[in-house]
Structures are given as C-alpha cells and as structure tokens.
Amino acid sequence: MAIRQKCNKKRIALLNATLNLMNNQGFHDAPMSKIAKMAEVSPATIYIYFENKQDLINKLYLEVKAAFSAHAFKDSHEDLPVKKGFELIWYNIADFKLNHVEEATFLSQCDNTPMIDEESRREGLKHLQPLLNLWERGQKEEIIKPLSPYILYAYTIYPLAFLTLIQQRNFCQLDKEMLHNSFQAAWDSIKV
Amino acid sequence: MAIRQKCNKKRIALLNATLNLMNNQGFHDAPMSKIAKMAEVSPATIYIYFENKQDLINKLYLEVKAAFSAHAFKDSHEDLPVKKGFELIWYNIADFKLNHVEEATFLSQCDNTPMIDEESRREGLKHLQPLLNLWERGQKEEIIKPLSPYILYAYTIYPLAFLTLIQQRNFCQLDKEMLHNSFQAAWDSIKV
Amino acid sequence: MAIRQKCNKKRIALLNATLNLMNNQGFHDAPMSKIAKMAEVSPATIYIYFENKQDLINKLYLEVKAAFSAHAFKDSHEDLPVKKGFELIWYNIADFKLNHVEEATFLSQCDNTPMIDEESRREGLKHLQPLLNLWERGQKEEIIKPLSPYILYAYTIYPLAFLTLIQQRNFCQLDKEMLHNSFQAAWDSIKV
Amino acid sequence: MAIRQKCNKKRIALLNATLNLMNNQGFHDAPMSKIAKMAEVSPATIYIYFENKQDLINKLYLEVKAAFSAHAFKDSHEDLPVKKGFELIWYNIADFKLNHVEEATFLSQCDNTPMIDEESRREGLKHLQPLLNLWERGQKEEIIKPLSPYILYAYTIYPLAFLTLIQQRNFCQLDKEMLHNSFQAAWDSIKV
DNA sequence: CATGAATGAGCTTTCATTCAT
DNA sequence: TATGAATGAAAGCTCATTCAT
Numbered sequence: 001m002a003i004r005q006k007c008n009k010k011r012i013a014l015l016n017a018t019l020n021l022m023n024n025q026g027f028h029d030a031p032m033s034k035i036a037k038m039a040e041v042s043p044a045t046i047y048i049y050f051e052n053k054q055d056l057i058n059k060l061y062l063e064v065k066a067a068f069s070a071h072a073f074k075d076s077h078e079d080l081p082v083k084k085g086f087e088l089i090w091y092n093i094a095d096f097k098l099n100h101v102e103e104a105t106f107l108s109q110c111d112n113t114p115m116i117d118e119e120s121r122r123e124g125l126k127h128l129q130p131l132l133n134l135w136e137r138g139q140k141e142e143i144i145k146p147l148s149p150y151i152l153y154a155y156t157i158y159p160l161a162f163l164t165l166i167q168q169r170n171f172c173q174l175d176k177e178m179l180h181n182s183f184q185a186a187w188d189s190i191k192v
Numbered sequence: 193m194a195i196r197q198k199c200n201k202k203r204i205a206l207l208n209a210t211l212n213l214m215n216n217q218g219f220h221d222a223p224m225s226k227i228a229k230m231a232e233v234s235p236a237t238i239y240i241y242f243e244n245k246q247d248l249i250n251k252l253y254l255e256v257k258a259a260f261s262a263h264a265f266k267d268s269h270e271d272l273p274v275k276k277g278f279e280l281i282w283y284n285i286a287d288f289k290l291n292h293v294e295e296a297t298f299l300s301q302c303d304n305t306p307m308i309d310e311e312s313r314r315e316g317l318k319h320l321q322p323l324l325n326l327w328e329r330g331q332k333e334e335i336i337k338p339l340s341p342y343i344l345y346a347y348t349i350y351p352l353a354f355l356t357l358i359q360q361r362n363f364c365q366l367d368k369e370m371l372h373n374s375f376q377a378a379w380d381s382i383k384v
Numbered sequence: 385m386a387i388r389q390k391c392n393k394k395r396i397a398l399l400n401a402t403l404n405l406m407n408n409q410g411f412h413d414a415p416m417s418k419i420a421k422m423a424e425v426s427p428a429t430i431y432i433y434f435e436n437k438q439d440l441i442n443k444l445y446l447e448v449k450a451a452f453s454a455h456a457f458k459d460s461h462e463d464l465p466v467k468k469g470f471e472l473i474w475y476n477i478a479d480f481k482l483n484h485v486e487e488a489t490f491l492s493q494c495d496n497t498p499m500i501d502e503e504s505r506r507e508g509l510k511h512l513q514p515l516l517n518l519w520e521r522g523q524k525e526e527i528i529k530p531l532s533p534y535i536l537y538a539y540t541i542y543p544l545a546f547l548t549l550i551q552q553r554n555f556c557q558l559d560k561e562m563l564h565n566s567f568q569a570a571w572d573s574i575k576v
Numbered sequence: 577m578a579i580r581q582k583c584n585k586k587r588i589a590l591l592n593a594t595l596n597l598m599n600n601q602g603f604h605d606a607p608m609s610k611i612a613k614m615a616e617v618s619p620a621t622i623y624i625y626f627e628n629k630q631d632l633i634n635k636l637y638l639e640v641k642a643a644f645s646a647h648a649f650k651d652s653h654e655d656l657p658v659k660k661g662f663e664l665i666w667y668n669i670a671d672f673k674l675n676h677v678e679e680a681t682f683l684s685q686c687d688n689t690p691m692i693d694e695e696s697r698r699e700g701l702k703h704l705q706p707l708l709n710l711w712e713r714g715q716k717e718e719i720i721k722p723l724s725p726y727i728l729y730a731y732t733i734y735p736l737a738f739l740t741l742i743q744q745r746n747f748c749q750l751d752k753e754m755l756h757n758s759f760q761a762a763w764d765s766i767k768v
Numbered sequence: 769c770a771t772g773a774a775t776g777a778g779c780t781t782t783c784a785t786t787c788a789t
Numbered sequence: 790t791a792t793g794a795a796t797g798a799a800a801g802c803t804c805a806t807t808c809a810t
Contacts, residue, residue, distance in 0.1 A: 005810095006773065026306040028220050032801060042775045044803075053801065111357070112304040114218040147373055150358050154351035155377045162346040165303070172342060181339050185347045189381035199790075224784055234792045236786075245784065389789095390794065410690040412604050416780060426796045428782075437780070495741070496688040498602040531757055534742050538735035539761045546730040549687070556726060565723050569731045573765035583769075608805055618771045620807075629805065 011049045013039040015060050022057075023105050027115055058120040061110050064103045069127035071096045076130065082138040083187070086156075089131055090183055093157060097164040098174060104164045131157075144190050156186040203241045205231040207252050214249075215297050219307055250312040253302050256295045261319035263288045268322065274330040275379070278348075281323055282375055285349060289356045290366060296356045323349075336382050348378040395433045397423040399444050406441075407489050411499055442504040445494050448487045453511035455480040460514065466522040467571070470540075473515055474567055477541060481548040482558060488548045515541075528574050540570040587625045589615035591636050598633075599681050603691055634696040637686050640679045645703035647672045652706065658714040659763070662732075665707055666759055669733060673740045674750060680740045704729075720766050732762040 017038035021030035032053060036043040050056040072093045076085060097104040110116045116124075135152050138144030144152070163182065167174055174182075209230035213222035224245060228235040242248040264285045268277060289296045302308045308316075327344050330336030336344070355374065359366055366374075401422035405414035416437060420427040434440040456477045460469060481488040494500045500508075519536050522528035528536070547566065551558055558566075593614035597606035608629060612619040626632040648669045652661060673680045686692045692700075711728050714720035720728070739758065743750055750758075 010774095024306065026219070028307070031799075033799085043801085044775055044777095045773080047802070048773065108304045112300045114216065115220070145373070145377070147377070148364065148370065150355070150364060151351075151370065151374055151377060154354040154374070155347065155381060158354045159346035159350055162350040163342070166342050172340065178340065178343065181337070182343055182346070185337070185339070185343060185381040189347060189377040202791095223782075225782090235784085236793075237791055239785070240790065394795095408690065410603070412691075415778075417778085427780085428796055428798095429794080431781070432794065492688045496684045498600065499604070529757070529761070531761070532748065532754065534739070534748060535735075535754065535758055535761060538738040538758075539731065539765060542735055542738040543730035546734040547726070550726050556724065562724065562727065565721070566727055566730070569721070569723070569727060569765040573731060573761040586770095607803075609803090619805085620772075621770055623806070624769065 006048065010039065010041055010045065014041070014046060014049060014056070015063065018056055018060050019064070019102055019106050022109065023102055027057075027109075027113070054117065057115060058117050060106070061116050061120055062123060064106055065124040065127060067100075067103065068093075068096055068107060071100075072127075073130050078133075082134060082141060082143050083191075085134050086138070086187070087183065089134070090156065090186060091179075094160055094163070094179060094182070097160045098167060098179075101164060101168050104161070105168060108161050108164065128153075142192055145192055147190070152190050155189040159186065199241075202231065202233055202237065206233065206238060206241060206248070207255060210248060210252050211256070211294055211298050214301065215294055219301075219305070246309065249307060250309050252298070253308050253312055254315060256298055257316040257319055259292075259295065260285075260288055260299065263292075264319075265322050270325075274326060274333060274335050275383075277326050278330070278379070279375065281326070282348065282378060283371075286352055286355075286371060286374070289352045290359060293356060293360050296353070297360060300353050300356065320345075334384055337384055339382070344382050347381040351378065390432065394423065394425055394429065398425070398430060398433060398440070399447065402440055402444050403448070403486055403490050406493065407486055410493075411497070438501065441499060442501050444490070445500050445504055446507060448490055449508040449511060451484075451487065452477075452480055452491065455484075456511075457514050462517075466518060466525060466527050467575075469518050470522070470571070471567065473518070474540065474570060475563075478544055478547070478563060478566070481544045482551060482563075485548060485552050488545070489552060492545050492548065512537075526576055529576055531574070536574050539573040543570065583625075586615065586617055586621065590617065590622060590625060590632070591639065594632060594636050595640070595678055595682050598685065599678055603685075603689070630693065633691060634693050636682070637692050637696055638699060640682055641700040641703055643676075643679065644669075644672055644683065647676075648703075649706050654709075658710060658717060658719050659767075661710050662714070662763070663759065665710070666732065666762060667755075670736055670739075670755060670758070673736045674743060674755075677740060677744050680737070681744060684737050684740065707733075718768055721768055723766070728766050731765040735762065 014035060017035045018030065021034055021038065025034075032046055033043050035056075036046055046056065050059060072089055074092055076088050076092070078085075080088065110121075131153075132149050135144055135149055139146050159182070163174060166172060206227060209227045210222065213226055213230065224235050224238055227248075228238055238248065242251060264281055266284055268280050268284070270277075272280065302313075323345075324341050327336055327341055331338050351374070355366060358364060398419065401419045402414065405418055405422065409418075416427050416430055419440075420430055430440065434443060456473055458476055460472050460476070462469075464472065494505075515537075516533050519528055519533055523530050543566070547558060550556060590611060593611045594606065597610055597614065608619050608622060611632075612622055622632065626635060648665055650668055652664050652668070654661075656664065686697075707729075708725050711720055711725055715722050735758070739750060742748060
C-alpha cells in the first residue's frame, strides 16, 4: 500500500493553469500542452486527474462556482433583516468579483459561451438558492418589488460582472464610494 | 456604388455562417472549413474577403456592433426630454436583444472572452456616445444620479444581456409587462 | 472549373504504401505518418482520400480482393468441363499467390486478424461465387465429392496460402513440378 | 519446485488476458493497461514477469504452441502403423482447433502477421518433428506420396485452420460426419 | 514482489492557410 | 474571382514503460 499517491497539488496546479490560460488566451489558445507546461507536469498526467479537456473545464467551472458561492454567503444567515441580508450578500459578491478577478472573469466566460456542458451549468445554478429565498422573504414583507427572480438578479448581481470587466480592462478603478453608489443603484432598482 | 453586388452576397453569407457557428458551437468548433461549407463557398474563398480568421471575426464584430447601434438610436434625437430619450433608447436596445438573439448573443460572447482584438474592441465602444451624451444632459438637469457612465451602463443596459441569456436558454419568456417592469427597474436605479 | 483535381495517383500511392508497411511491419507499426511519408504526401492528405485509417484499410482490402478475383477467374467460362475449369481457376489463384506475394500476404493477414470491418469482410466474400457454382456443377455430375463448399475450399484453395507463406519466408522455392503435385493433391482431396 | 506458486497465478492470468484481448480486439487494441486490468494486476507488475510487450507475446506464442503439440501427439507412438498414426494425430489436432478456438485463433494470427520474433517462430516450428518423422516413414513404405513436407502439411493440417475460422465466425457448425469427411479429404490428398 | 502515479514519445486526426488552375 | 486539393503544424489523447514507495 506504500505507493505514490495521486496528489492534490497537481490537480490544483492543473486547474490553476487552465484558469489562467483560458482567461488570458481564451479557450482556443489553451491547449492541453500549454496547460501541462504551466502546471509543470507531462501532458499525459492531465488524463490521470481528468477524463478529457471538457471534463477538466467542467470541473474547473464547478469548483470556481462553489468557491464563489462560499464567498457570496459568508456570514449570511436567515435571521438578518432582508435589506441587511441583501447588503451583506451583495458586498460579498462584489468583493469576489473585484478581488478574485481571475475566477470571476472565468465564470463570466463560461456563462456567455457554449463551452460548458448543459449538465454542469445546471449543477452550477443550484448555488444561488439562499439569495432566491431572501428575495422571496423580501417580497412577502413587501420590501422588494414582486418581480421574477431573473429580473432581480439581472439588476442587482449581474451588473457586478460588468464592473469586473471594466476593472480588468483598466478602464477605471472602483473605490469605496463608487461601490457604495453601485449598491445604492442595485437596491433602488428592486426596492418597493 | 453597386459594384461587385454578387460578391457582397458571399461576404454576407460568410459573416452569417460565422455568426451562426460561433453561437451554436462556440469558437473552438467553428473551423474555417465549416464556415465555408455553411456559406456554400470554398475555404479558399474566405481569404478573398478576409485576411484571416481573426480578421473575419473582428469584422463580424464591428458590423454587428454597428447594426446594434443603428437599432439602438433609431428615432432618437437630441430634442427629446431626457427620460423620453432614455426610454426610447432602452426599449430599442431591449428590442434588439430580444429579437436579434443571434447577434446579441454573439456580442456578449465577444465582450466576455479574449477573442476580439483590443483595437476592434475600442472601435466598437465608440458607438455608444449618443447615450453617454444623453446621460450627461440628464445629470446637468439633475434628473439622473451623478454616477460614472460605467455604472449607469452596468445598471440599465448591461442587465438586458442577462435577459437575452435566459430567453435564449428558454428559462422564461419575456412578455410586455415584464419588459415594462424591467425598464422601471433600470430607471429606478439611476434616476435621482 | 479549372481546379486541381483529386488525382488517382496519390490514392494509389497511399494504398501501395499501406500494403507495403502492413506486410513488413504489421498493423501496429504502420502509422499514418509513415504511410504518408512512403507515399510522398502530407499526413493530412490521406484524409482527402480516405475517411480515416480504418477506411483506408477496408478500401485496400476490397481493392486487393477484387484484383484477386479478377485474376482468379481470368479466361474462365461456364462451358469448360468441371475439371478443366477447376484446374484453370486453381492455377490462376496459385499464380496470384506466388507472384503477387505482397497482395496475397495482406489478404491472409486480413483474414486471420480482426482488423477488417465485418461489413467489408462480407463484401469481400461475394467474389468467390463462380467457383462455388463450378463445384456445384461438379457435384451434380458426380465428379466432385458431395461436401460442404467450406471443406472443398479448405482443401483446395486455402492450402495455397500456406505455400505463399513458406515462399515468402524463403523456406523453399516452388518450381513447376511442385506446383503440379500440389494441384494433384488438391484434386485428389475432392474428386470422387 | 513449487516455489512462487502464487506468482505463477499472475503470470498465467497475464498470458490468458493477452490471449483474450489479442483475439477479440487484435494487436492494436490490446494495450498493456487493458491486459493488466483484465488480469487484475497493476501495469507495472507485467514487467516483473515479462521483459516487455514483445517478450510477453513471444512467450505466449511459445506456450500455446507447446500446448498445441502436447495435444497433437497425445497417445501417439512410433509403433503405430502410418495411417493409424496419422489419423490419431490429425484428429488430435482437429480436436485442438475446434475445441480450443481461442488458442488456435491466436496461433493463426501469429503465423500470418509479423508480430512474432523470427527467433520465436523458428523455436515454434520444432514441435512438429514427430509428424515429419511419421510422414517420412510413410513415404519409405510407399503409402504416402513423395512430396515435400511443406506440401503434405499444406493439404492435411493447414486446412484445419480454415475450419477453425469458419466455426469461430459461425458460418457453420462441424459435426462428426463433416469431420470424418474432412479427414478423408486430407488423407486422399497425400496417400499414394 | 507489487503497486498506482507519472511520463516522453508517438498516435490519429483537424486546422488555418496556400497552391495551382 | 473562385476553387478543391494540398499541406505543415499542432491539437487531443494513448501507449509502453519507469518511478517511488
């Protein structure tokens, strides 16, 4: 039983390399050979940890999505008043989008191109449930407009992706005040 | 004018084929050979109309972007009151996003992946100027919040991309009322 | 319409190269790259003429099989007396096996390994019909033993494959007399 | 003796797995990893028992060939009259070919492709000596035609490979009568 | 002895692009 | 202008074999 063990270090190095290359060169210029080189393993080693390229990307997507959710709902609990709860989650997400630009950019890429399996996509959607619950509560309390959650998402969370984009492209740097104003805009759009 | 009418047909067929394949299979499954087949020309013919694949995509991006702008500012003029003007443009854009899904999806893909030249991207940005001017006017008249245009865009126009997305993936169908509510949310987020 | 035409020369060069390599190195050492090099074309060119490696081998099998049949039944017609007709065909086949060693060896390889599609194999079987008809006639005339055609084949034609084998491996050289004796053995085994 | 009993189990499992895969998928689809999996050992373990893949196949060939000979000459001894002796051996071989189809098929594959070392091939040939001796005796007694042993083999033993083939491919089932007729054909072809 | 991880070399196939007509 | 054939380079992936335990 004393054999060399499949070590997580390599798995993680591979996921990181993939994330990196996908963001900077795009899917079409992230060949397995480059990924392997960046992760400092042999190309063949990738296939010990992942079934094939699609699987590698799916798994990366799911893990980044999970990290995102963990971040989004940190310190959140169901006893918070609706606005407080929403504010917490919103700032958490903003923090992720602005400080984990690599991960956030990758998720945006995945959500806007057909590079992820439909199945993995569905899997990834589940993570948002707590936010949907919060909104429902807010609607019952008549604090939040009685709109489809798709619209609520579109006007409060989705805009943050754009802020990631412009920050990543160095169009402008988001300071504390802008962030505050940004939250205000989000809230104004959905509050009753 | 009207020289090489026949040839333009092929050019357009090629652009259409590219748009189609990029949306449905993604960049990595839109090889020149498939594009040629779908446009019913020889692969070699592509290189008569475009320098190379990158050029083909850049040109497509710019033409779709131009079509988008034309659509966005239809019937708009500088004498309209700010809210009226904004409403007109917003509905124009919504109409484009919801009824020209192919084009809108392609633009989203371009904006979220590194598949477009930095130069073409910059070129594409220029088109929004009239909207920026309108917002500036609104801010002078103290109708619109004094926020960075990036934020105004993020909360009024960018959300429409999400609506395209969910419609395209058949999560829900957007009716007139939802559209109205959606506009209201956009306006609420930026109006003073 | 004045385009470079898919030329049969390359197709044939590819088939020859494949035949050659398969015989001398075996399936597992006849990579597409070697086949291409031997045929003096680019590896990619193979895929203009054949769908994939399996298709290349199937097509080669069928063409060699067809050449074999053409050779086998040269000058044969239904008016010949049974023994004369059989003698003619037998010598034709012997001639093919001993003088087209490459082709004959390849066919033996195909018949004894699972490298040919079941479909192509069935297709290849059809060619023997005239010989089966001749045997049937011989059986009606009570010149040939009333045995299953499989057995008739096993004892008259199949042995020739062994003679190819020993000649190819230089165990002995078949002269006219041996050939005559060989035919006699074949005939003795099936004549009444 | 009887040392390393346990290990021999693995050796045999490996040889069996190889035989199995080679017959059903062919050389090119019998990778070491599959062989290991089928024998329920690690790929690395193969290299404890065999030098490399070629060695594994050579050894398998020689062992199967040895099993074949043992079977072929069971109950045979030099005091038997020539025809009786030949009949015994012939039926022994037929029995092997028809009831040990896996082994027989593998031997045919080896004899018709360049997958066995020339050396192992020569080694394998030695086993037939008793049959050659019998024929020589038969020729002295003027019971058997004075032909090269290659031809005698081609018309009496080699046809049995074809019968294996058609039985394996389910073209027809060989019953006792067909076997008897088959022997008669063999004998007719070489008897004076 | 036995192993699962690891790998460089090499496999089949596809690609963007060019050639020759 | 327009083409189908042709291609070198590179893609994703597998293989026989070795490593480290």
